[in-house]
Amino acid sequence: MKSLVLENLSKTYFDPYRGTQFTAIKDVSLQVGEGDFVAVVGPSGCGKSTILNMIAGFVPISGGRILVDGHQVKGPGPDRGVVFQSHALFPWKTVAENVTFGPKMRGVGKAERARIAEEYLALAGLSHAAERYPNELSGGMQQRVGVVRALANNPDVLLMDEPFASVDAQTRMTLQEELTRIWEERRPTVVFITHDVSEAVFLANRVVVLSKGHVLAEVAVPLARPRSWTRLVEDDGFKALSNQVLQLVRSA
Template structure:
């Protein structure tokens, strides 16, 4: 695993409707330590997903740079695993073949990639789903497959763009708990984008609040791990920090 560094990151684009250039991200500098879980929150349109897409290599920065370890990001790469909101599974592939797809693209023989895929499916409690197809799974199970597919490639950095936004509240809480458990076992460096303040505080070591494409504030989350909703939600620190982050987001 490696750390992630954003240096003076800018992103502007030309808005055809407005007929002018728009600044989506302005002079964002941020360092995520190796093995750290950082969540980014902020109002709609503040630049959260734009930052993640630049880190993933899907969008070029207008100015500034992104580094994984000490290596500049020039485009998409296996050192960054991405988990999307909409699952993004191949419907014609079984679960085990979905999880092993990135390994296949790297030229890993099928017996080895199946072994690796089964190891990660077991990590997420999905062993019995290996030979099923995505349309045979619930939304929550599909998103767990999406998470382990990203993890199976052993990326240095895991990028998650509101991955639990499309599931119901109870499933979301379960997925959040599973993610913290898996993260504690594997200790990937994580950049997690969300609009849900409670989710950010529950999951992260540190929460970044964005406003108008800039970092408004960084808030450390000193809540002990492991974390479970039935205990964390009653803690004074959780309530205080959630209120503090929410106030910052509303002011943004």
């Protein structure tokens, strides 16, 4: 896994109805070190998903630079894996085939793909579901497949855009614990977009608060790992950090 650097990043859009430019992102600079886990929070419309889509290469930047391992991002690439709110699995492919789709597109042989599927499905506790199809899985299981599918392509940076927003609260907590366990084992470089302050503090090493397209604050999260909701739900340090980030978001 490699580092990610945003240098004076900006994004403007042209409003054809008003005939004016609208600035969505303004002069955002951020460094995400190798193996770090950074969550980005902020009110709706502050630019969280726009930044993630620019990092992914889906949206062209208007100014500044994005660097992955020192190389400038010019468009989408296998060095960045993306997990969306919707799992976006191929319904006609089995779980194992979904997980190994990226390696197959890169020319990885059948035997190695089978090994990759076995390794990553075991990592997510999904070995028993290898030959099932997405519509045979619960929403939580589908999202776990989406996470390990992105990891199986061995990206330098894992980008996650509110991946647990569409599941119920209990499943979401379980998925959050699963993600922290997977991160602790593999240490991918992660940028995680969320509206949920508690989720951001639970998952991340650092929380970045956005306001109107710029970075308002960064909050370090020195909570011990491994993390579980059973331990943290009544933890004073967790409560204080969550409240600090919440106040920043509200001020934004």
